[in-house]
Amino acid sequence: MIVLADSLTLVERKLLQLRHQPGTLVAMLVMPAVMVVLFGYVFGSAIQVPGGGNYREYLMPGLFVMTSMFALSSAMVDVAADQSRGVTDRLRSMPTSRMAVPFGQTGADAVTGLFGLVILLACGLAIGWRVHDGLGRAVAAVGVLLLFRYTMSWVGTYLGLLLPSEQTADSLSPLTLPLSMLSNAFVPTDGMPAWLRAICEWNPISAAVAACRKLFGNPGVPAADGSWPLTHPLTATLLWAAVLLVVFVPLSVRRFARAGL
Amino acid sequence: MDSPIVSAQGLRKRFGEFEALAGLDLAVPPGTVYGLLGPNGAGKSTAVRILSTLTRPTAGRATVAGFDVREHPGKVREAIGLAGQHAAMDEKLTGRENLRVFGKLARLGRRGARRRADELLERFELTEAADRQVSTYSGGMRRRIDLIASLLRAPSVLFLDEPTTGLDPRSRLEIWAIVRELVAAGATVLLTTQYLEEADQLASAVAVIDRGQVIAEGTPAQLKARIGSHIDVEVGSEDDLAEAGAILERMTGGQPRAEDLRIVTGVHGTAPSVPQIVRELDAAGVAIQDVGVRRPSLDDVFLTLTGRPAEAPAEQRTDEQPKQREKQEAAA
Numbered sequence: 001m002i003v004l005a006d007s008l009t010l011v012e013r014k015l016l017q018l019r020h021q022p023g024t025l026v027a028m029l030v031m032p033a034v035m036v037v038l039f040g041y042v043f044g045s046a047i048q049v050p051g052g053g054n055y056r057e058y059l060m061p062g063l064f065v066m067t068s069m070f071a072l073s074s075a076m077v078d079v080a081a082d083q084s085r086g087v088t089d090r091l092r093s094m095p096t097s098r099m100a101v102p103f104g105q106t107g108a109d110a111v112t113g114l115f116g117l118v119i120l121l122a123c124g125l126a127i128g129w130r131v132h133d134g135l136g137r138a139v140a141a142v143g144v145l146l147l148f149r150y151t152m153s154w155v156g157t158y159l160g161l162l163l164p165s166e167q168t169a170d171s172l173s174p175l176t177l178p179l180s181m182l183s184n185a186f187v188p189t190d191g192m193p194a195w196l197r198a199i200c201e202w203n204p205i206s207a208a209v210a211a212c213r214k215l216f217g218n219p220g221v222p223a224a225d226g227s228w229p230l231t232h233p234l235t236a237t238l239l240w241a242a243v244l245l246v247v248f249v250p251l252s253v254r255r256f257a258r259a260g261l
Numbered sequence: 262m263d264s265p266i267v268s269a270q271g272l273r274k275r276f277g278e279f280e281a282l283a284g285l286d287l288a289v290p291p292g293t294v295y296g297l298l299g300p301n302g303a304g305k306s307t308a309v310r311i312l313s314t315l316t317r318p319t320a321g322r323a324t325v326a327g328f329d330v331r332e333h334p335g336k337v338r339e340a341i342g343l344a345g346q347h348a349a350m351d352e353k354l355t356g357r358e359n360l361r362v363f364g365k366l367a368r369l370g371r372r373g374a375r376r377r378a379d380e381l382l383e384r385f386e387l388t389e390a391a392d393r394q395v396s397t398y399s400g401g402m403r404r405r406i407d408l409i410a411s412l413l414r415a416p417s418v419l420f421l422d423e424p425t426t427g428l429d430p431r432s433r434l435e436i437w438a439i440v441r442e443l444v445a446a447g448a449t450v451l452l453t454t455q456y457l458e459e460a461d462q463l464a465s466a467v468a469v470i471d472r473g474q475v476i477a478e479g480t481p482a483q484l485k486a487r488i489g490s491h492i493d494v495e496v497g498s499e500d501d502l503a504e505a506g507a508i509l510e511r512m513t514g515g516q517p518r519a520e521d522l523r524i525v526t527g528v529h530g531t532a533p534s535v536p537q538i539v540r541e542l543d544a545a546g547v548a549i550q551d552v553g554v555r556r557p558s559l560d561d562v563f564l565t566l567t568g569r570p571a572e573a574p575a576e577q578r579t580d581e582q583p584k585q586r587e588k589q590e591a592a593a
Contacts, residue, residue: 006365089343094338095339095414
C-alpha cells in the first residue's frame with residue numbers, strides 16, 4: 001500500500017513537472033510530426049518495402065518503438081539529475097518506501113508515454129497509416145509498446161543510478177538514436193551485410209517493431225526463413241521484456257536502496 | 262547530563278583504500294546545537310551520511326533518537342531531518358509543490374502535507390516565492406527551502422551538512438536564525454561546518470575533526486582559549502619595529518613576528534584590548550598605522566592542533582575578505 005501511495009505521489013510529481021514545462025509538451029507533440037515527415041517523406045521516397053506496400057505504413061511501427069525507446073534516456077537523465085542534486089539522498093533519508101522511488105519514476109514515465117503514443121498514433125492516421133487486423137490486435141500492439149517502454153525506462157533508471165552526474169547522462173542520451181536505428185525500424189534488414197544484419201535482427205527493438213507490424217497488419221512482415229526473433233516477434237518481444245525486467249528491476253531497486261554505500 | 266540523542270562509538274568507514282572515518286566518537290546532548298568542524302575531506306559529511314542512514318559504517322556503532330542506525334534505519338528516518346550541501350529540490354516545481362510532494366512522501370497524508378507546507382512557508386517567510394519554480398530562486402532561498410523541507414516531519418534531530426557554505430553573509434544570518442529558532446523549540450541540531458565563526462555563533466559544543474577522528478572537543482570558548490588569538494600591529498616606519506615588538510612581547514608574553522611593517526603576535530588566554538595596546542605604543546612614541554585583534558580561524562585551529570594548515574577549499578578565504586574590507590574602511 002505504501003509503495004503504491006508513494007509511487008502515485010511520484011507520478012503526480014512528473015505531471016506537475018510537465019505542467020510547468022509546456023515546452024516539453026509541445027516537443028512531445030511536434031517531435032513525432034517531425035519524424036513522420038522526415039522519415040516518411042524525405043527518406044521514404046527512396047525506400048522500397050520488401051513484398052510491396054506503403055513505406056509510411058511500414059514506418060509507423062518503427063517510430064512507435066523508437067519513441068518508446070526514448071524512455072531509456074529520459075529515465076536515465078531524470079534519475080541522474082535527482083542523484084546529483086541530492087534529491088535521491090533526501091528521499092533515502094525519509095520514511096519513504098525505498099522500493100517506491102524507482103517504481104514511481106518508471107510508472108510516471110508510462111503515464112506520460114501513453115500520452116505521447118496517442119499523439120503519434122494520431123500522426124500516423126493522418127498520413128495514411130492504418131490498423132488492418134481489428135481493434136483487439138491493435139490494443140495488443142499498444143500493450144506491447146507500453147511494455148517495451150516500461151522495460152526501457154527500468155534499464156534507463158539503472159544506468160542513471162550508475163552515472164556520476166546529470167551532464168554525463170545528458171551527453172550519453174543521444175546514443176539511443178543510433179541504437180534504435182540498428183534495427184528493422186526504418187529499413188528492411190535484408191540488404192545489410194550479414195554481420196550487421198545479425199546484430200540488427202537480434203536487437204530487441206527489431207522484435208518489438210516486427211510484433212507491432214504483425215499486430216497492426218502493416219507491411220514488412222519478414223520472410224518465413226528469417227531469423228528467429230523476426231519470425232516469432234511477439235514471443236521474442238515478451239521474452240526480451242521479461243529478461244530485461246528480471247535483470248534491471250532488482251538491480252535498480254537494490255542500487256537505489258544502497259546507493260553510496 | 263541527559264543521555265545523548267546522537268551517539269557514535271568507534272565509527273569507521275572505508276572507501277577502498279581511503280579511510281574516511283577512523284574511529285569517530287560523538288555524544289550529542291538533546292536540545293543543543295553540536296558542531297562538527299573540519300576542513301574538506303576530514304570525514305564530516307561521511308559521519309552525517311552514516312547518522313542519517315544513507316551509508317552504513319564499516320565498523321562501530323551509532324544511535325540516533327534511541328535507535329541503532331544499522332538495525333532500525335526506518336525508525337531513525339522517522340525521527341530525523343537532513344539538509345545537505347545541495348538544494349535537494351525538484352527545480353521544475355514550485356517551492357510549495359516541492360514541499361507538498363516531499364510531505365506526502367514523508368507520510369503526512371495529502372491534507373497534512375498541504376497544511377504543513379503552508380505553515381512552514383508562512384513561518385519562514387517564503388510565501389512570496391512559494392509559487393515560483395525553484396529554478397528561479399537565489400542561492401540563499403534555495404538553502405532556506407531545502408532546510409524547510411527537512412522540517413516537514415518536525416524532526417527531533419536535524420542534520421545540517423555545511424548549511425551555509427558558499428552563501429552570502431545575509432543569507433548565512435537567515436539560516437542561523439532558523440537554526441536558533443528550531444533549537445529554541447526543542448530540536449537537536451548536528452551541523453558540519455568549515456567556519457569556526459559559524460560554530461562559535463551557533464554551537465554549544467564543537468568537535469574538531471581531522472582525518473576521520475575527533476582531535477578536540479569542547480565549547481567554542483574553550484576551543485578559542487586553547488588556540489588564542491592574534492594581534493596585528495602595523496607601524497609607521499621600520500625604526501619603530503624593535504620598540505613595538507618589545508612592548509607587545511611584554512604585554513602578551515607571546516613571540517612577535519615582523520613582516521615588513523606588520524607585527525603579528527600570537528596570544529594564549531585573554532588578549533589585551535585594542536585601546537590598551539594603542540595606549541602603550543603611543544606612550545612609547547611608536548607611530549601606529551593599524552591595530553587589530555584577529556579572532557582565530559579554522560586555519561589557526563588546525564595549525565595549533567595538528568601542526569599543519571587546514572587543507573581548506575577556496576571558500577575558506579571568504580573569511581578573510583570581510584576583515585580586509587574592515588581595515589580598508591578604518592584606514593579611509
